[in-house]
Amino acid sequence: MSFVLTPPAQVVVPVSDGRSFPVHRVYCVGRNYVEHAKEMGHTGREPPFFFLKPADAVLVVPEGATGEMAYPSQTANLHHEVELVVAIGRGGRDIPVAEASQHVWGYAIGLDMTRRDLQNDMKKQGRPWCIGKAFEQSAPIGPVHPIARTGRLDKGAITLHVDGQLRQKGDLSELIWSVDEIIAHLSSAWLLQPGDLIFSGTPAGVGAVQRGELMECAIDGLGKLRVAVR
Numbered sequence: 259m260s261f262v263l264t265p266p267a268q269v270v271v272p273v274s275d276g277r278s279f280p281v282h283r284v285y286c287v288g289r290n291y292v293e294h295a296k297e298m299g300h301t302g303r304e305p306p307f308f309f310l311k312p313a314d315a316v317l318v319v320p321e322g323a324t325g326e327m328a329y330p331s332q333t334a335n336l337h338h339e340v341e342l343v344v345a346i347g348r349g350g351r352d353i354p355v356a357e358a359s360q361h362v363w364g365y366a367i368g369l370d371m372t373r374r375d376l377q378n379d380m381k382k383q384g385r386p387w388c389i390g391k392a393f394e395q396s397a398p399i400g401p402v403h404p405i406a407r408t409g410r411l412d413k414g415a416i417t418l419h420v421d422g423q424l425r426q427k428g429d430l431s432e433l434i435w436s437v438d439e440i441i442a443h444l445s446s447a448w449l450l451q452p453g454d455l456i457f458s459g460t461p462a463g464v465g466a467v468q469r470g471e472l473m474e475c476a477i478d479g480l481g482k483l484r485v486a487v488r
C-alpha cells in the first residue's frame with residue numbers, strides 16, 4: 259500500500275507481564291462517585307454518561323517510572339482525577355450486566371487530567387467538553403494488569419497524593435455504577451471493541467496541580483502511578 263502520509267503508530271500500553279495492550283478507544287464515565295458528584299454540584303443517581311478522549315491522549319508510564327506531563331496550553335486550572343481504568347479484551351453490543359466481566363481483560367491506574375476552567379466555560383455555554391478533557395497527554399496510564407492475575411476489582415482503596423499530601427481518597431466499592439453496569443450501558447450506545455479503555459470515574463477531592471508537582475496515584479492490587487507536571 260502506498261500511503262501519502264506516514265500512518266500514525268498504534269498506541270500501546272505495557273502489560274505488567276511484559277506484553278503490550280493495543281488501545282482502540284478511550285471512554286470516560288462522568289461523576290461516578292457520590293462524594294465527587296456532590297463536589298461538582300450534583301446529587302442523586304443519574305444515568306451514567308460518557309465522553310471520549312482520543313487514543314493518542316494516552317501518556318504511557320512504565321512500571322516503576324515517573325511519567326512527565328507537560329502543563330497544557332490555555333488553562334490556569336489543571337485538575338487531577340485518579341481513576342480505575344478497565345481494559346476491554348472482548349468486544350460486544352448490548353452486553354448484559356451478568357456477562358460484563360467476561361469482556362474485561364485487565365485493569366490499570368489512570369489519570370483523567372482536566373482543564374477545569376475550559377470545561378466549566380463549555381458547560382456554561384452548553385457546548386461540548388472536548389477542549390477541557392481531550393488534549394495531548396490528558397490520559398496518563400500505568401501498566402495493564404491482567405484480570406487473570408488480579409481477580410475482579412470491585413473493592414479496595416483508590417488514592418491520589420500531590421507532593422506527599424493526600425488529595426483524593428475513595429474505595430472502588432463506592433462506584434455509583436459498577437464496572438459491569440458501565441460495560442452494559444456503554445455497549446448499548448457504542449459497539450465495544452477489544453482494546454477499548456474505560457476510565458470509570460474519580461472519587462472526591464479533585465483539585466489543581468501546578469508545574470513542578472508530583473502526583474502519586476494508588477489502587478489496591480495495581481501498585482502506583484507517578485506523574486510529574488513540567
Ligand code: MN
Pocket residue numbers: 286287288289339341370457459460
Ligand atoms: Mn473523570
